[in-house]
Amino acid sequence: MLQNYTPAQYQNKGKVWEMGSAPNGIVYFAADGGLIEYDGNTWNSFKGSNGFTRSVIVVNDSLIYTGSDLDFGIWKRNDYRAFEYISLYPFREDAFEISEEFWQIHQLQDAILFVSSRNIYVYRNEQLVKIAAPSSFSGSFKVNELVYFADESQGLFVFEDFSLKRVIDFPEQFNARITGIYQHEKGWVIVTRDLGLYLFADRALSPLNSELSDELKAAKVFSFEQIDENHYAFGTVLKGLYITDTKGKIIHSINRQKGLPSNTILSLHYSPAGKLWLGMDYGISVLNLKNNFTTFNDYRGDFGTGYTAILINNTFYLGTNQGLYRSGWDELNNNREIFRFQLIPDTEGQVWTLENINNTVLMGHDRGLFIVRENTIEKISNHDGVWAIVPYKDYLLTGNYNGISLFQKNGNRWTFLKKMDLILGSCNQLVIEKENILWVNIPNFGIIRAVLDQDMNPVERLIFPVDIFDGKDAFILKNELGIHVFTDRYQYTFNDKENEFIRAKESKVFSEVEGQLAGVYLPTALNSDYEFFPVYNGFALKFLSTDTETRSAELSLTLRRIEAFSNHESALLYPGQKVPYQLNNFRIECIVPNHNGVLYQYRLNENGEWSEWGQNNIFEFLNLKHGEYHLFVKALKDDVIIEKPAVIFRVATPWYYRWYAYIMYFLVLALLIFIIYSWQKISLKKQKKQMLLREQNSLRQQTEKHKQTLSQLEQKRLQAEYNQLKQQLKSKTIELANKARDNEEKNRLLLALKEKCEKAQQNPELFDIKWGEMQRILDSYLKIEDKTFEIQMDELHQEFFKKLKENFPDLSNNDLRLCAYLKIGLNSKEIAEILNIQPSSFYISRSRLRKKLNLKTEEDLYSFLNEV
Incomplete structure (x- = not known):
């Protein structure tokens, strides 16, 4: 399984010269731009010295040594798990005059060796000891806890007791740059850059005559790594990577045509997790040698994206989005530089499925149903779009773009019988549960359970809408436990007593292979040893007999960071640290470094509930109250559970709960x-x-x-x-x-x-x-x-009479006296007696008076006279 990383992904740090792994699986890279760290999820870079970083030795993920141009030093993590660099080079201030480059670092039990072409600097007990090269070192190599140094003119030396001892004298005609050394049954094999392999035996150095040596001589070996006791890796300048066994047989040959971003391999590193890392002049690649997968990527556009495959009579048929291809099974061997596929004529287009029915290959194609006969095809049906092919009794069922077609075999030929009633839509999956029971998967609609009668008509139907399944890309699986439905999130099991699906408590649904097509949760079995996986722009084969126990034992669950944050600020923490109450939101990241398909589960404090298993390895906790918290985390990989001791963090008591706050409360x-x-x-x-x-x-x-x-x-x-x-x-x-x-x-x-x-x-x-x-x-x-009386009355009301006379000159003396009598309030009877007249005559006199005074009917005479 090959995975490539472009320079943009690791922040364009240039060429990668050396790599190393921490015991927990985190990988570190010495690159032009500095030290690079990768945990399988996040890339981080660190700059310590001004020159290009050339070499690295990883003691653990908190203690690392690097060598660079004009400097070497040590990286240590502080309490907040941030790296700090300390230079150990004593001539750093005068480095431009000395001009040393440190291309190798080696770790011994009690010392670290920093190697330049001129000197060895031995760092022990925080002290440096300098050992000069005999002439000029061209390389250094660690073999079986011993470090060997190749001097350009003096031969091969071994470092013992803080001194160099000559092991091999190079012959005069030997003018080669050594890139690696490993033990052979006959002696030592010396790997050179331009001259292939040499054998050192019986104190003599001679060329190793083999096909591998010739191949490496042509490819130009730049880097070497011993994978285990039986396998070696050679990184070349021209032809990419070779992996061989001890007998010199090439097991893997990987180059640009097989997916590498470059054929020039500058560095190699085999990690304890079973991954071979390749550092190149452009990009980083990793080859997982223990995951049983071989990926066939179509970088040249030869065959496209594989959807289905079948192996029959040692012929491999591959159905892709471009058509149906065939290849000899032996042609897929990893030691070949190029995989070759042949397109079967008239099969251009989308191939959905291939089925072996009685040693006859049937192909479900975008254009219909076909029989495949070696390098030719024969059309059975014109029904467009055949998703699925399922044999049932004497019939053949096909799930089409619109409904289900039924075929019956007459002699040696399948003939169309009818379209199944009551089931319409795009039926991309058909599963026979048992006699007369058919399951149909219709995307974006749901899943149907149909009971068939003897005429193959659905007489009963149970419809399970797609909405009842949480997730996307529902897929039906039948096994000995019954009928199951997978989505990209959960697994469901059918309860035939209640006629309903029940979600599993722990649903482990994830892709086994990088780039696996959506909606494909199970591989296609090719034979007892291999399974086929559809992959974007290619396909993958899984070898089933590799032991996984060693791989599982190497897993390590690592705490990457603890971050406390608020809306306005954030801070990195060390375990157990107490943070101010305003930073009471936490983001904690744990990871099993550089492993795919890992599920995580967590709970907060002993009394908390465990979360469901999921691929998210970053856990967030918001608005926590003050106090101490214990985070428990588990990881699940290949049915092995890894637990980590509790991660402790503390939230300080808010100021309003402290003693001075209570004093303040009292005073307030x-x-x-x-x-x-x-x-x-x-x-x-x-x-x-x-x-x-x-x-x-x-x-x-x-x-x-x-x-x-x-x-x-x-x-x-x-x-x-x-x-x-x-x-x-x-x-x-x-x-x-x-x-x-x-x-x-x-x-x-x-x-x-x-x-x-x-x-x-x-x-x-x-x-x-x-x-x-x-x-x-x-x-x-x-x-x-x-x-007399009139005279007295005239004298008594003289002013009154004067005003009346001024306003009403037409008034007679009798009128004036009558006004005076009315003003003083005499009634009509009294006035009549004084005047010696009848009351009726008085009324007549009063009416005449009103007219002379110009009074309207509604005006009161008495009030008028009193106002004068």
Whole structure:
């Protein structure tokens, strides 16, 4: 299984010169741009020195040594798991004058060796010891805990007891750059860059005559790595990667035509996880040697994306989006530089399925159903789009773009019988559960369970809509446990008693191979040893007999980071650290480094519930309360569960729960009580003042009201007195008038009689005459109109009469007197008696008066006269 990474993915750090793995599986790369770290999920880069980083030794993921141009040093993680670089090179300030490049680093039990072409720097107990090269080192190699140094002119040396001891003297004609050394049954094999392989045996160095040596000589070996006791890897300049066994047989040959981004392999590293890492001048690749997969990517556009395959009579048939291809099974051997496929004529187009029915290959194609006969095809049906082919009794069922077709075999030929009723739509999967029970998968609609009668008609149907399955790309699987449905998230099992699907508590649904086609959860069995997997732009084969126990034992669950954050800031933490309460959101990342298909499960604290298994390895916890938390994490890979000790982190008590906060609360409470007391006191005083003001206002209002009442009473009293006086005035006026008239009449009568008596006394002769005159006087007095009262009335109402005369000149004296009588309130009867007239005559006189005064009917005469 080959996986490529472009420079853009690891931040364009240039060529990769050396690699190393930490015990937990994290891989580190020495590149032009610095140190690179990759855990299978995230790339990180670090810059320590100014020059290109050339070499790396990884003790663990917290202690790393690197060598570069003009420098070498040590990387250590701090408490926050961030790397810090410390230079160990003693001549760093004068490096440009010395100009050393450190291309190799080797780790011994008690020392680290930093190697340049001129010197070896031995770092031990925080001390450096410098050992000069005999002439110039061209390479160094660690074999069986010993480090060997190749000197350009002096031969091969071994480092022992802090000194160099010569092992091999190079012959004069030996002018080669050594790239690797490994032990052989006959001696040592020396791997050279340009001259192939040499054998050192019986203290003699000679060329190793073999096909492998010739192949490597032509390919130009640049890097070498021993995979295990039986396998070796050679990285070349021209032809990519070769993996061989101890006998020199090429097992794998991988180059650009097989998927490598470059044929120049600058560095090789075999990790304990079973992955071979390739550092190149452009890109990084990794080949998983223990996952049983071989991937065939169509980088040249030869065959396309594989959807289905079948192996029959040692011929491999491959159905792709471009057509049907065939190849000899032996042609797929990994030691071949190129895989060759032959397109079967007239099969261009989408091939959906291939089935072996009684040693006859049937092909479901976009154009219909076909029989494949070696390099030719024969069409059976014109029904477009055959997704699935299933034999049932003497029939053949095909799931088409629209419905299900039924075929029956007549002799050696399949003939179309009919279309199945009641089931329409794109039927991309057909599964026979048992006698007369057919399952049909219709994407974007659902899954149908149909009971068939003897005429192959569905008489009963159960429809399970696609919405009841959480996830995408539902797929039906039948095994010894029954009928199951897989989605990209969960696994469901059919309960035939309740006629319903039940979701499994722990659903392990993930792709076994990188780039696997969506909706494909199970491989196609080719034979007892191999399975076929459809992959985008290619396909993959899985070899079934590789032991997985070693691989599972190497798994390590690693804490990558603890991050506390809020909306405005974030901070990295070390385990057990306490953070301020405002950073009470946490993001914790754990990973099984550089392993695919790992599921994770977690719970927070002992009393928490375990989450469901999932591929997410970053766990977030939001708005946590203060206190200590323990995060428990599990990882599941190949049915092996790895647990990690609890990750502890703490949230500080918020300031409002601390002792000084309680003192502040007490002071605030006391102040609040004081303020409330003072406020109540002031409020009470204010209320009293307001009550006093209200009482004063009430008293003032009552006084005003009382004054108004008294004034009203006084006015009423005065009005009553006025009315009384008016009435009295009226009475007195009448009385006065009567008395005045009586007195006047009496006085005149008496005076007249006195005069007559005096005359009669003076002249008795005239007594009779005077007596007669006195009788006549008395008679005339009774007839004389008494004007006295009118005169007095005129004098009493002189101003009133004057105003009336000014406004109404046409008024007579009688009219004026009538107005005076009306004004003083005499009623009609009283006025009639005074005037010695009938009441009816009074009414006539009053009507005439209204006309002279120009009064309208609705105007009151009395009111008018009182306003004059």
